[in-house]
Amino acid sequence: xxxxxxxxxxxxxxxxxxxxxxxxxxxxxxxxxxxxxxxxxxxxxxxxxxxxxxxxxxxxxxxxxxxxxxxxxxxxxxxxxxxxxxxxxxxxxxxxxxxxxxxxxxxxxxxxxxxxxxxxxxxxxxxxxxxxxxxxxxxxxxxxxxxxxxxxxxxxxxxxxxxxxxxxxxxxxxxxxxxxxxxxxxxxxxxxxxxxxxxxxxxxxxxxxxxxxxxxxxxxxxxxxxxxxxxxxxxxxxxxxxxxxxxxxxxxxxxxxxxxxxxxxxxxxxxxxxxxxxxxxxxxxxxxxxxxxxxxxxxxxxxxxxxxxxxxxxxxxxxxxxxxxxxxxxxxxxxxxxxxxxxxxxxxxxxxxxxxxxxxxxxxxxxxxxxxxxxxxxxxxxxxxxxxxxxxxxxxxxxxxxxxxxxxxxxxxxxxxxxxxxxxxxxxxxxxxxxxxxxxxxxxxxxxxxxx
Amino acid sequence: xxxxxxxxxxxxxxxxxxxxxxxxxxxxxxxxxxxxxxxxxxxxxxxxxxxxxxxxxxxxxxxxxxxxxxxxxxxxxxxxxxxxxxxxxxxxxxxxxxxxx
Numbered sequence: 113x114x115x116x117x118x119x120x121x122x123x124x125x126x127x128x129x130x131x132x133x134x135x136x137x138x139x140x141x142x143x144x145x146x147x148x149x150x151x152x153x154x155x156x157x158x159x160x161x162x163x164x165x166x167x168x169x170x171x172x173x174x175x176x177x178x179x180x181x182x183x184x185x186x187x188x189x190x191x192x193x194x195x196x197x198x199x200x201x202x203x204x205x206x207x208x209x210x211x212x213x214x215x216x217x218x219x220x221x222x223x224x225x226x227x228x229x230x231x232x233x234x235x236x237x238x239x240x241x242x243x244x245x246x247x248x249x250x251x252x253x254x255x256x257x258x259x260x261x262x263x264x265x266x267x268x269x270x271x272x273x274x275x276x277x278x279x280x281x282x283x284x285x286x287x288x289x290x291x292x293x294x295x296x297x298x299x300x301x302x303x304x305x306x307x308x309x310x311x312x313x314x315x316x317x318x319x320x321x322x323x324x325x326x327x328x329x330x331x332x333x334x335x336x337x338x339x340x341x342x343x344x345x346x347x348x349x350x351x352x353x354x355x356x357x358x359x360x361x362x363x364x365x366x367x368x369x370x371x372x373x374x375x376x377x378x379x380x381x382x383x384x385x386x387x388x389x390x391x392x393x394x395x396x397x398x399x400x401x402x403x404x405x406x407x408x409x410x411x412x413x414x415x416x417x418x419x420x421x422x423x424x425x426x427x428x429x430x431x432x433x434x435x436x437x438x439x440x441x442x443x444x445x446x447x448x449x450x451x452x453x454x455x456x457x458x459x460x461x462x463x464x465x466x467x468x469x470x471x472x473x474x475x476x477x478x479x480x481x482x483x484x485x486x487x488x489x490x491x492x493x494x495x496x497x498x499x500x501x502x503x504x505x506x507x508x509x510x511x512x513x514x515x516x517x518x519x520x521x522x523x524x525x526x527x528x529x530x531x532x533x534x535x536x537x538x539x540x541x542x543x544x545x546x547x548x549x550x551x552x553x554x555x556x557x558x559x560x561x562x563x564x
Numbered sequence: 565x566x567x568x569x570x571x572x573x574x575x576x577x578x579x580x581x582x583x584x585x586x587x588x589x590x591x592x593x594x595x596x597x598x599x600x601x602x603x604x605x606x607x608x609x610x611x612x613x614x615x616x617x618x619x620x621x622x623x624x625x626x627x628x629x630x631x632x633x634x635x636x637x638x639x640x641x642x643x644x645x646x647x648x649x650x651x652x653x654x655x656x657x658x659x660x661x662x663x664x665x
Contacts, residue, residue, distance in 0.1 A: 145623060147644050152622055156591055165569065225624045235627075237604040237617030244621035247641075252592035253572030254600065257565040279569045342615050343604045357565065368624075484619070484627060487611040517626035517637070522619075552623075553637060 115141040118215035123151020124415045125407025126221035127176040129422030130185035136430040140185040145192050149177045153415045155250040165279035195549035210558045222368045224408035228522045229361040230475045232337040238344030242272045242362035255281035258357030261347045263287040266466045269362045270318040277325035287333040291469045298465035308458025363468045367409045374547045381540035395428035416455040473529040483523035485516020497534040504545050520545040566599045579649040594640035594651045595628040610657035630654050
């Protein structure tokens with residue numbers, strides 16, 4: 113199969129990019145691992161009732177899905193990307209069958225995932241990401257049964273608390289880990305408040321909704337830990353403890369750079385968002401000429417920015433593929449860039465306010481599991497770093513850390529931060545894993561089909 | 565444990581989890597079906613044999629690896645439940661069975 117433009121990921125960036133690219137006359141194929149468009153933010157949005165407990169911002173995502181469905185872009189759900197050759201060949205797996213897609217240009221819109229929150233006990237059944245609880249609500253109308261505690265910080269944590277309350281399952285407590293000094297530092301970033309006032313007022317609305325629902329909010333929580341035998345029984349912190357059946361953790365989201373790292377695109381350490389991000393030009397162009405990135409995979413900025421950046425990437429693809437001239441690309445980009453400026457205005461404030469505490473990046477307790485797959489503790493990473501493992505890729509050979517099925521997606525950020533701490537170097541210098549294909553496990557049978 | 569939101573969409577399909585019949589909402593993943601069935605853990609780790617439940621529910625953490633319709637090591641959070649689907653928890657490392665397929 114061939115395409116002029118292959119887009120990976122059907123979240124807001126991928127949906128918007130595919131819709132506009134097809135409209136500009138580009139032969140576009142959009143592949144996505146899920147059964148329906150929406151990504152995580154708008155997961156299952158086509159099935160949401162108008163009065164969904166998830167709220168109007170979620171339901172609004174349906175417009176992007178409807179536009180995609182109405183476009184000439186070929187949308188391929190239930191399709192997993194497991195390798196890309198730099199020449200533009202995508203290796204896909206769908207329902208146990210493998211095929212290749214040869215594309216002149218590739219747009220990666222693989223989004224973000226929740227920053228790992230390595231606290232003691234985070235591997236106990238019953239401890240999940242806050243995003244996981246939200247996905248269960250979006251995709252299957254499920255709410256946690258029993259005593260749920262939300263812990264961490266950031267807009268999504270408050271959003272989830274409000275959504276669970278409105279779905280009839282309010283959490284018993286929200287433990288906010290925002291360090292007190294963050295409030296002072298964020299107060300230096302007030303420039304964005306006025307242009308970002310709409311988003312700011314939504315955030316304040318969420319905080320009030322959480323209060324109205326009677327959820328008790330504790331601020332300045334430190335020393336968070338999950339305690340239990342075979343599964344979660346209690347959540348404790350410095351100065352308190354609560355019985356719990358569920359603990360939902362959230363310390364913000366980070367770009368999903370698994371594919372872009374595997375492609376060895378240039379990445380930089382982003383000190384303001386504390387994550388790796390691919391180096392992009394203002395159109396989303398990466399360091400490889402035929403590959404661009406749009407959405408949160410290029411840096412965390414939210415769904416609205418993701419859709420806008422998807423449109424910019426589509427315009428640039430149209431120019432590079434000869435469908436429109438550069439002058440037209442620039443002209444059509446103007447209103448998009450103006451909207452981007454507005455949508456990004458509040459970000460520096462949010463990044464500073466919700467900057468994770470140092471103990472989130474580097475757990476103080478050596479017993480904490482860093483690599484959930486191979487069950488490698490923080491202490492073992494420290495020892496291997498002291499023994500002379502110079503970087504995360506060599507540390508794998510010392511400890512098997514990062515060699516399990518998740519291929520370092522979860523432990524990658526922890527390993528880089530712990531090694532930086534032990535060796536007294538900045539994370540930018542330590543680097544991160546270089547993931548390899550297959551990006552997702554495939555059966556030997558599916559692999560063998562390639563030859564046929 | 566998870567339960568359905570009180571006024572949720574009534575569309576339901578039936579799967580089996582560990583041999584037990586479980587009604588689940590249409591659109592639920594296999595991992596969600598295991599949680600609805602009342603299990604908090606979905607697998608035991610290959611290294612230390614510890615119980616694990618799904619953590620991310622979006623295909624990142626691989627802590628929901630389970631056996632679906634006889635195929636082990638599936639990311640159960642990424643597989644949508646279908647009528648009659650057979651889901652089993654995965655205990656320690658998967659077994660290779662020779663002479664099949």
